Amino acid sequence: MASRLLRQNSLSIVFLLLFLAALVGQAFAGWHQFNAQQVSEQLGTISFGDYLTSASFAVDVAENWQSEYLQFLLYIVGTIWLIQIGSPESPSAPGLGTEEDHKIGEYAEPDSPKWAKVGGFRTLLFSWSLSLTMLAIFLASWTIQSVAGWAAFNETQLQSRMDTISWGSYLVNADFWARTLQNWQSEFLAVGSMAILAVYLRQRGSAESKPVGEPHDSTGATDGE
Structure with missing residues (x-):
């Protein structure tokens, strides 16, 4: 077992x-x-x-977490409406799809999750639960990063015998945005690279790759089945 x-x-x-x-x-x-x-x-x-x-450790951890979950959030939501021809992770057609496509409500199967069957607000919430959870984790880690970064920044200010600043002032400070954007740019580059490289390159056995012999312009997981 x-x-x-x-x-x-x-x-x-x-x-x-x-x-x-x-x-x-x-x-x-x-x-x-x-x-x-x-x-x-x-x-x-x-x-x-x-x-x-310490604030130093907290900000170093949180700034990475928030960028990772922002990456997932944007990719999950972006692939609803945006297409990359040839990518296995791109939808072959944009949009939310029908209830029949997603096996919800009257189209639910016997072993479908309960909230996919009940309809109404619970099914709507369950239909967006992945992106909402990613959003919640991103906002929580972003908040922790901002507070911890503010504390670490003020510690440095005090050690240098300089004035401390408020949390609101730190949110528009270059230190905060330098920490934030250096992580965002790397995540966006990684996601964009994966989307385009998966069009022309293959990895046998990986669910993130199309079948090795699949045409380059074959788009979406369903096209490769």
Whole structure:
């Protein structure tokens, strides 16, 4: 039973373990980097536990999370209406599709999720639950980034004997937008590259690739079936 559970969920489990390993590695590397900077500025060092609860660590983590979930949100919503000819992740035709296409309401199957069958607000909410969840996580991590970044910025200001600023002022500060946009641009580049490279390149066995012999202009997962 345990081996079957691991096999059936191996993709999510592997990425969860990779995430945890990378997060721990980031924490230790960030701690050493932070203390090295403190020493260079003739300031006191902090313990690993103190670093984990510091604004510096929080902002470094949150700024990456918010950009990742923004990427997913825009890609999920964008692929409803936008097309990339030849991409396996592009719809062959734009739009929300019909209830029959999505097996909701009267077209639901016996094993369809309950909220796909009931109709009304619950089915509408379930129909948008993926993008709404991505939006909620993005907004939460963006808020954490802004607050933690504000605290870290003001700590630096105090160490330099300069005036602190309000959270509202930090939201229009270059420090906040430099942190934010350096992550956004890399995510947008990665998504755009994936969309266009998947038109002409293949990876045998991957669900993110068309079948190796599929024509370049074959668009959407359904075209490759």
